[in-house]
Amino acid sequence: MKLKRLGQAAAVLSIAALGLTACGQANNPGASSSGAASGSAAEGGSQVEGTLSGSGATSQEAAVTAWQTGLAATAPNVSVQYNPVGSGAGRKAFLAGSASFAGSDAALKPEEQDEAKKVCGPDGALNIPAYIAPVSVAYNLKGVDKVQMDAETIASIFTGKINKWNDPALVKQNEGVSLPDTKITVVHRSDESGTTKNFTDYLTAAAPKAWTYDVVEKWPSEINAESAQGTSGVVKLATTTDGAITYADLAATGNLGHVSVKVGDSYQEPTEEAAAKTVETAKKVEGGSANDMAVKLDRTATTAGTYPIVLVSYHIFCSTYKDQNTVDMVKAFGTYVTSQDGQKAAQEAAGAAPLSTSLSDQAKKSIETITVAK
């Protein structure tokens, strides 16, 4: 009896589950647009076909998702798969040849560039900027919607030397703002991340006296503070804790306030334009091939209108690939990503700051040079 009843229940449940999967109407937006896309592609004549695999930074996931969808309009038969395993693991997969491209929050290091020559031929790999992300020093403080700080103050807060919002150092820089007597809760990333690396790179360059922990990907464990995993983790934690301060991609900071950072003599809010300007004025990294676009940001620049804490996210491609099809797919993907359309898609979907027109053109030229290995 019991058995029968159990059997019946199981049957009913499984049929229900099957029904939900089989008979439900798919709501994917791609269903209607892909037809249109293939039509336009036939006109464009793009015959490239296949699957391009990449892996890398988790922070690129949202942007890559947008590009995967957007690419369907220009190259409908190319599908891109992206594994967000992390920048380091992504670069490793790329160097091992198991991924055709890597998404990374940092350009290849010189020793990695040497290693890349094994898979990519004598010219090594190309670092192509995919988008720019201003890193906001974001805070949650009731009733205060504008705070200004210089690098020294930021470093002191994040090392725990300043632990009240009405500390004299803060009051001095924020005339006319009534800062409450709230405890500052520092929230940092608990995982290794490119954002932490960029942030500490800024602190090391701009406030060497107050920040003595060097440039690190993982927050120094000597500093006792709250932490959470991932950008969304720190933002969520900061949003629920009054008096919290953290650093995160501007796009993902939600309702948090943004600290204006001192540049030269004025204070600059994190904006996409300021970030783009920073990258524009940055110097190219020496030693790479002519088409390598890795840049070295100047964290202590005093040019008005630039914002110093900026993360440049790269796509790393080989300068040569083994077969024509891969080259075509890489070109289709790379060109789309750096095009105005691609940049716009990433901006709308992921909140990434777009590359400037000149950078975008330069990237296009670099990607054009990718060829089949001889």
Add this chain to the structure above:
Amino acid sequence: MIKEQTPSDPTKTAAGELSADVTDVKNAQQGPGRRHGRSRLTAGQKPRWTAWAVAGGALIIAAALMALIGFNIAGWLIITAILYVVAMYVTTTIMENRRKATDGLWTNLIVGSFLIALIPLISVLWTVISHGTPGLTAPGFFASDMKGVTGITDQKTEAGDLPLIGGIKHALMGTLLITLAATIISVPIGLLTSIYLVEYSNDNSLSKVIRFFVDVMTGIPSIVAGLFASGLMMFICQKILQMPPGSNVMGFSAAVGLSVLMIPVVVRSTEEMLRVVPNELREASAALGVRKWRTTLKVVLPTAISGIASGITLAIARVVGETAPILVTAGVALSTNFNLFKDWMMTLPVFIYRQLMNPTAPMAPTASEERAWGAALVLIIIVMLLNLLARVVAKIFAPKTAGR
């Protein structure tokens, strides 16, 4: 004569007393003024209402105590519970005896632990159900994958311009296929190994080594299992089968990684279950001239099948929620893939983890969170169905005399 009479005498008197008791009880029940402790049977037992009285007293005293240090409901209930358990022990010791009191004390503690355990477990279930229902009931949640779902659409969803789009079809299929493959790999190996350990090895040195290494295997961090599987499949695919690089990232690699995690759980729980099968059954079967392998298959396994099914369900449950090993072996996919041996695959835990940690739209994470919790609810429902299946299987094979 005397010897024969001596044993019969007490019996007689006992029986006489017993019948007297019975009439006594009857009287007590019929009589209008029914009093406890009047009959010999219930003499020395505390009346039924003691527990209620003690509970009431504990509630009042706890309330008084809480009034002194500031009232809150949780503290009130905790203090009440402690007072109740202690008071019941003391009352029972006084009214009955110490053994009865100890019995009552442990009964109370066991029931208490059960109630304590319920709190977090119900809280977890409630969290998942309440957060998961909006996603689960979104139209097309089971029929769609994440193809074409981008930050733009999610922002529209959050703004209320679009319903929740995108779904878990790809992750659901991935989870089902990969888990099934892992189960098919590890259950036979695990089951046979435990049969070897219990039935055939006679505790020889090889069995000790196997047992030891199975214990070791339970300690493999899941990420290591994933890396191992990834490395192994890379070797097999590229060096032996001469496939292009990157072809080792597929559902089957994930299944291999999960098997490494699953086998020790299967072996350990199955071994334990086989071990408690009474030897009398094996001996009876052997005495009938049945071969050992048939005894094992027809007598030992059916007797233990309920426990084995439960153990296997637990093993599946252990791996069905794994995230890290899948990420390094099967990758992350947005569209549905039914082929275990080609291309990347998504699974529910990876989907949940990614949607929670890296929302599709960083500035509008609500849609991703809804999908993640919906997926979590689905994962639990899957395990529930699996569990049901295991029970049905156990019922079909179990001998009728199996325990509770």
Add this chain to the structure above:
Amino acid sequence: MSTTTAPPALSSGSSGRAGDKFFSGLTLAAGIVILAVLAFVAGFLVLESVPALFAPADQISAGTSFFTYVFPIMIGTLITAAIALLIATPIALGVALFISHLAPRNLAKPVGYVIDLLAAIPSVVYGAWGMLVLGPLMVPMYDWLHTYLGWIPLFGEPSTTGRTLMTASVVLAVMILPIITALSREIFVQTPKLHEEAALALGATRWEMIRMSVLPFARSGVVSAIMLGLGRALGETMAVTLVLSPGILTANLIGSGNQTIPSEIALNFPEAFGMRQNELIAAGLILFIITLLVNMVARFIVNRHKEFSGAN
């Protein structure tokens, strides 16, 4: 069972023997496969960890040596797992006994079912629950502990977010509770009815019956169940990762700080490169060895009480 009569076995003796040989060979082969897999995994682990174990100080992230790096997170792992076990074991055994011997049957069935189900909730979900629900709930308790018991070093400056080692331990306890319960219950139920009835017939109360017949019978199985739970607690990544604000090793259980090996690996592995990766795998090796030692101790305890096992 009625089919297994003597004549077929006698008449088809040779085929039966072949079946016997084949079957025992099959079981042996399965055992060997396990050994082989483990040898591969162990080889992989050791091979990848060796560079970090003997690396010069300047290549290690802690700056001195691998062991000064791994020691604090090892202690953190042990403390977390120990607290989780301390909380979970008595409750889990209580629940198992309740289901197997105390609860009315029509309550025991559904409850047992729900417990099995809970064992299957993925750890990501437990982690998210700990982060969303439990953490904030623990904050007032931590404040209370600090105010009244602050003189004990364990209850130092409390965290404002509840993301502490103590919260992580409680989440782990909740996670392993269903596992220990489910397995122990199976064992308790298997206690021979004769033993129980004999105890009751001798005038034992229900608790005495449980103590004298059920617990001794189940001891080995229960230890096994606890060890499985401990294994999961030691190796758990996601739940700890989501619930804890990691930091340096501190005795303060209710403030931020401390870290466990699996969480350290999970947080840092994706971005790790070169020596750092070896370092993390070596940390995995340490975890592996800890679990090994724990298991050996458990085996030792079980073997000492072998005479109670059913199939001796």
